[in-house]
Amino acid sequence: AQLIGGMPAAFANWLLVDDGPQAARRARELVAATEARHLPGILVVAAAAADTVAPVAVDLGLVDAGTAPWMVCRPERVSTVELGFRVERVTTDVQLQATYALMVDAFASYDYTLDVWNNVFGAHVYNSSLANLFVAYRGDEPFSAVTTTGSGETIGIWSMATPAAKQRQGAGRVVLEQAMLWHLDRGATTFY
Numbered sequence: 001a002q003l004i005g006g007m008p009a010a011f012a013n014w015l016l017v018d019d020g021p022q023a024a025r026r027a028r029e030l031v032a033a034t035e036a037r038h039l040p041g042i043l044v045v046a047a048a049a050a051d052t053v054a055p056v057a058v059d060l061g062l063v064d065a066g067t068a069p070w071m072v073c074r075p076e077r078v079s080t081v082e083l084g085f086r087v088e089r090v091t092t093d094v095q096l097q098a099t100y101a102l103m104v105d106a107f108a109s110y111d112y113t114l115d116v117w118n119n120v121f122g123a124h125v126y127n128s129s130l131a132n133l134f135v136a137y138r139g140d141e142p143f144s145a146v147t148t149t150g151s152g153e154t155i156g157i158w159s160m161a162t163p164a165a166k167q168r169q170g171a172g173r174v175v176l177e178q179a180m181l182w183h184l185d186r187g188a189t190t191f192y
Contacts, residue, residue, distance in 0.1 A: 015041050019048030027053045031060050083170045085143065087178035090133035099133050102142045106161035134182070136175035144171035146179050153189045155180075 015030035017023050027043060034041040043062060045053045057064075090096055136144045144162040148155050157179075162172045180191060 015043045017043065017045045017049055017053055019046045019052075023049040023052045024056045027056045028060070031062070083174055084138050085136045085171055085174045087134055087136050087175050089179075089182065090135060095135065096133070098142050099135050099145045102135070102145050102163065103159060103161040105163040106145075107159075108163075132179070132182075134175050134179040136171040136178075138171070143169070144175045146172075146175050148179050148183060152187060155183045155188045155191050157191055 015027070015034060017027045017030065020026075023045075027045070031041070031043060042065065043053075043057065045057075047067075088095070090099055130149060132148045134146050134148070135142050143166045144160075146160050147158040149158060150156050157176070160172060160176065180188070183191075
């Protein structure tokens with residue numbers, strides 16, 4: 001994503017290490033591959049592998065960036081109308097462009113442009129079997145968006161996007177809960 005879109009941050013270069021028997025070896029391989037390409041990266045280590053990978057990280061000269069806890073949200077079947085919102089799953093190019101404009105505003109501090117969103121996630125690569133976008137509207141105005149990936153039992157939650165001027169009104173929670181409910185109705189059991 002960084003190479004295609006010219007994104008200024010290393011968000012797409014995540015090196016994921018699970019707690020399997022080869023965790024230390026895998027961490028070394030991932031870091032070596034990233035360094036060989038002169039790319040920035042973030043080594044994300046499962047909590048169960050932290051003690052195994054910690055000496056490797058020190059040996060490789062990695063800097064501790066802190067921890068990120070799993071978050072839990074138990075969606076409720078609440079009426080979005082009560083809060084003045086409706087949530088739609090993006091299905092058209094017009095909706096897609098409006099959603100990306102909302103995300104550009106929400107992530108303005110990262111200097112993402114509409115071109116970056118279009119290059120990386122635009123209509124030419126958007127595939128609803130791989131990712132879904134959901135938008136909370138108040139009237140015709142988009143307020144908040146979320147991207148989900150995956151299908152079946154395990155779903156990823158990405159790019160929660162509510163511009164600063166539209167925050168603290170419930171739109172983010174509404175769009176997240178409705179997106180999760182959409183997936184729960186299709187067999188999801190776990191979200192990350």
